[in-house]
Amino acid sequence: MKKTILALTAVPFLLSADVIPAINSKGGALVMPQGKLKAEIKQINFDRKNMFNKTNEVQNRESLDATANITLVSLYYGLSDETSIGVMVPYKNIEATASLGGNAVEIQNKGLGDILLIARHVLMPMQEWGFQLSVDGGLKLPTGSTNGSFKVSPPIANGVNTPLPTQMGTGEFEYKLGVGVTKMISDSWEASAHTMYTYRPKAHNDYDFGDELSLDLATTKAVTKQFNIGVEYNFIYNTKTSMGSDTNAQLRAMLPFKAFSGESGYITPQIEFLPFAKPKIHFGFGVSFLSNYNLKEYQPLEKRRYIFRMGYLF
Numbered sequence: 001m002k003k004t005i006l007a008l009t010a011v012p013f014l015l016s017a018d019v020i021p022a023i024n025s026k027g028g029a030l031v032m033p034q035g036k037l038k039a040e041i042k043q044i045n046f047d048r049k050n051m052f053n054k055t056n057e058v059q060n061r062e063s064l065d066a067t068a069n070i071t072l073v074s075l076y077y078g079l080s081d082e083t084s085i086g087v088m089v090p091y092k093n094i095e096a097t098a099s100l101g102g103n104a105v106e107i108q109n110k111g112l113g114d115i116l117l118i119a120r121h122v123l124m125p126m127q128e129w130g131f132q133l134s135v136d137g138g139l140k141l142p143t144g145s146t147n148g149s150f151k152v153s154p155p156i157a158n159g160v161n162t163p164l165p166t167q168m169g170t171g172e173f174e175y176k177l178g179v180g181v182t183k184m185i186s187d188s189w190e191a192s193a194h195t196m197y198t199y200r201p202k203a204h205n206d207y208d209f210g211d212e213l214s215l216d217l218a219t220t221k222a223v224t225k226q227f228n229i230g231v232e233y234n235f236i237y238n239t240k241t242s243m244g245s246d247t248n249a250q251l252r253a254m255l256p257f258k259a260f261s262g263e264s265g266y267i268t269p270q271i272e273f274l275p276f277a278k279p280k281i282h283f284g285f286g287v288s289f290l291s292n293y294n295l296k297e298y299q300p301l302e303k304r305r306y307i308f309r310m311g312y313l314f
Helices: 249-254
Strands: 002-006 014-016 036-046 050-055 057-058 065-078 083-100 103-112 117-123 132-142 174-186 189-199 213-221 226-239 262-273 281-300 304-313
Touching: 117 174, 132 189, 262 304
Parallel strands: none
Antiparallel strands: 002 014, 036 065, 036 304, 050 057, 050 281, 065 083, 083 103, 083 117, 117 132, 132 174, 174 189, 189 213, 213 226, 226 262, 262 281, 281 304
């Protein structure tokens, strides 16, 4: 088998196979080889025009119409054949309109988000065990702005510009711990699983975005020298959130802008194109479809996400 670079959402990794890992997954347990550098750009787009509560889609009472465009620029480097490090830099562009308390509210927030530093170390290598097991550690830096607010406050807010989860960052450090596994079914077919826990202290203005637990299950296969196809399931659970001291129960109940709390799952079919039949450069596209949800309170959720990525190995 010839060596091939494997790209992924959080960290890209190398294995001997002609297959690229799933576009949203965290790549299971794969790592970059020693001395290799990988660059990746990912574009994520989604609309939030639908409201949900528990397991039901409900009326969009405030006529929320929100759009998010997120660009992730990432670099990953192999310190050794067992350890990789990486950095992810997000740029966000969020626009939303809604009607709150008879007032038209418009939000246009864009800028640098919170930068993520990540590392992965292999505990059980593929060549010895027939599968690979690794552990991750991550630190999210409070680099994103926290001053996103209503341009027009609803009357119930008593003139206070209430901070929103549409702001660029949380204003606090976050800590991540993950475990991944990868199995090569054949030279051109891989399967992976990854779970990660994120601890989030209370953020700026005592705002609580909730702790998070994620699970990614994915499989991809090289069907020709230039094309991979794949499918994955991405699950996320977030603890109940709080808007802190800048809001109250009555205001919270009417706000459609809330940080995600509860659980949701997405299924993502996808395709990857290797124009030169080598993984040095590759392009991927996928669409994530909402498959299941159970939310803790009335809040928006996107039904589809569109993802495009480009990876380059130096």
